[in-house]
Amino acid sequence: MAKKWGRRAEDQEWFPRLSRVEVWQHNIVWICFVLLVATGMMSLIPTDWVTALFGNYTAQVYYYRRVAHLILAAILIAGSIWHLAYGIFTKPGRQMLIDMIPTLNDAVQMKQNILYMLGMSDSKPKFDRFDYREKMEYIFGLIGTTVICVTGVVMTFAPFFPRFMVEVCGTIHLCEATLASITISIWHFYGVHWKPGKFPQDTSWIDGLVSMEHLKHEHPLQWERVMKERQMAKQGVKDASSVATSWGGQHDHHNNTTLEAGEE
């Protein structure tokens, strides 16, 4: 079973949700994102204010703002490429991508959940490894990152592109950044920080583990698969992962990726 960290509550079991690779990919993305938003949005602050603040160093501040933005962007692009490669070339990565594919069932569950939240239905939909909220966020994230990276590259190498194209990319870059900042601060921050029970944070971003309670409550289908798998293992089925109702390969993936990360 998954490694339990010293500070984890011992009264319940902890299950892997993110592999070590995924934790690091998330770290790269969030650190870069926060700093990119800060350095990027700074260009919207009136120069006079910045001058009032930094005086004679204004020019240097603007220079390093740009340098920092470009370096962070390069790191983010590298991280995104790593993530893509991980999703294509590794087994757990592929499994994650497959689990992320939106299906018709997600739309049905979304409708059910909204009805449940509105109090118009008593049955709460049973979510699998990734619920519609997480899928939505991941897919928006993929599209957004692609858009922002491409437009950013065009802006960086502006002399090589037609003037109007740079203008269009600049507009999209700014708008996309605004959209991303707003949605992240509403959607993602609520889900993992502000939601009662989660505050101040869902610690899975640190060690990739979630509590049994969390799994049971928020991903019941996955939980059921895990339990079934264990039962089968008890009954003597040797290769649990070969069972069709394996829990999305999550458990095994964790071991695999841990190994992989160790080999790197």
Place this chain on the structure above:
Amino acid sequence: MADKRVPEAVFLLVILYFVIFVCLTWSPRSARAADQENCMLCHRYSGLGCFDKETGAKRIFYVSEGLYRNSVHNNVLCSHCHTDVTEVPHKPAKKVNCATQCHVKDPSTNKDFSHKIVVDEFKKSVHGKSPLFTFEEGQPRCKYCHTNPLYSPLRGILAQKPGCESEALARCVACHEKSPWASRFLKHFVSRTAPRWNKKQIVDLCNNCHADKKLMQNFGLESTENFKQTFHWRNVKYEAENGADCLSCHGPRKLGFSAHTILPVDDPTSPLYAENRVKTCGQSGCHQGATKLFASGAVHGTGVKAALLEKKLRAEGEEISPEEKKKLRTEIDDAGMTKLQQTIIWGIKTFYKVMIVLVGGFMFIHQLLDLRITLKERREGRHH
């Protein structure tokens, strides 16, 4: 106690009297110069003035002697410029022609002094040539730029008063006995060693007219609003030493031009004529070693000027037809985009605005509902 109050009150009154007396009678020292022509007989009254019959504008004929004596023309008699005034009282005076010869001697030639050389030079420039100007208001006259402010401070704001700093003057008078002469010399010297306008003021002065899109259209010119989007303006704004203002390129002193000799860009002798640009960009202190390609860049950044330049570059030196120029002027906005391009940008912005409202709004409401149900579940003990 009561008897003591009377002398105190008298004492205070005496002081007050002296203060008022000094305030009322004080005037700058050098204002005591003689009014040889006795013009101040009438013109010293501050109420002297009338409403112009044609324009209805208020005209003030009051002359502050103190200020005049400290102005650059302090040594010039009234009649030297107002040549049509020969008797007192006089008829409405004509506008002064700055090319008039006055009776001041130019010490370098010992001839009667005149601004004629500058006026002639100016008449050849784009601002002095009349064919461009269909109405007089559009033409800048001498006084438009030469406002000759009297309060050019020599030592910070607090020391501002007409004329020169007495301390500085005292250093002159130590050897040059006649103080009016020393004062004049010092004033002249000080005012000529530095440009009267700083770079920012020059840009604002030019932009007063040239950034006015409608006014410029009357002359078939592009507005220069977008200069403030350029790096040159940044340099000017943050007071960089070599920051390029309008005159740095349109009338570069280092290349023998000045504000009086600004020429249209398509004049072969203009510093901004295609062939001369390399030299203008490469003037000392600027882009030394500039190449032809560098010098053909769009300096005003965006807008019609930039679009015209770009077209010209693509056409490899071929002239653009006036019709095409006109089309560009009507089609292109300050950011240098055509109407179609503007629509595309508008479309993108609108799309994102709608997305932000829809997606952000949906997310906000969704999470709010989730908060409500989560709190409810926790109350009922259904949640971990």
